[in-house]
Amino acid sequence: MNLTAPDLFKAMLKTSQGTVVIEVHRDWAPLAADRFYSLVKNRFFDNCRIFRVVPDFIAQWGIHGQPKIAEMWTGANIPDEPRNETNARGTVAFAKANTPHSRATQVFINLKDNNDKANPSSLDNQDFAPFGKVIEGMSVVDKWYQGYGDHSNLDQGRLAREGNAYLSSAFLMLDYIVRATILEE
Numbered sequence: 001m002n003l004t005a006p007d008l009f010k011a012m013l014k015t016s017q018g019t020v021v022i023e024v025h026r027d028w029a030p031l032a033a034d035r036f037y038s039l040v041k042n043r044f045f046d047n048c049r050i051f052r053v054v055p056d057f058i059a060q061w062g063i064h065g066q067p068k069i070a071e072m073w074t075g076a077n078i079p080d081e082p083r084n085e086t087n088a089r090g091t092v093a094f095a096k097a098n099t100p101h102s103r104a105t106q107v108f109i110n111l112k113d114n115n116d117k118a119n120p121s122s123l124d125n126q127d128f129a130p131f132g133k134v135i136e137g138m139s140v141v142d143k144w145y146q147g148y149g150d151h152s153n154l155d156q157g158r159l160a161r162e163g164n165a166y167l168s169s170a171f172l173m174l175d176y177i178v179r180a181t182i183l184e185e
Helices: 030-041 067-072 156-162 165-169
Strands: 007-013 019-027 052-054 058-061 091-094 109-111 130-136 177-182
Touching: 007 030, 019 030, 030 091, 030 130, 030 177, 052 067, 156 165
Parallel strands: none
Antiparallel strands: 007 019, 007 177, 019 130, 052 058, 058 109, 091 109, 091 130
């Protein structure tokens, strides 16, 4: 699962709402691009729920729906790297905790420009490093179910332990990635 990504590639997400194409630029964040490429090539995102859609902020996924697979990735973090691009609408970055080097498998798409230099809580000021951008299907991303908001009652630890079974019992409206693939050119 430690593949080196091409300098530029496209990943297609077939989702419950339609298709999204992400163009990944390895020079923006090489470690993130390599991890994303590896996850897509190995079908990690297939059947993953888009478990956190915060209106006018981000849409996030990347906790595997099968607990054994999610557990294998616990602690498989990649180091932080400099932010070379801004968190503009449609850019894609890895989520991270408030601790160094905590990026692993969760990614998000910016639903708006999250790069206000005057706002200390902007994603640019928190050094979230975009590695790609949506080039087709942003209208699909905008359709992903936002009714649960920030999912303050969704327990990510429980999601990792119980997988999609947990989401199916309480979060029936979540959209999901049917299949993620690398587009060969």
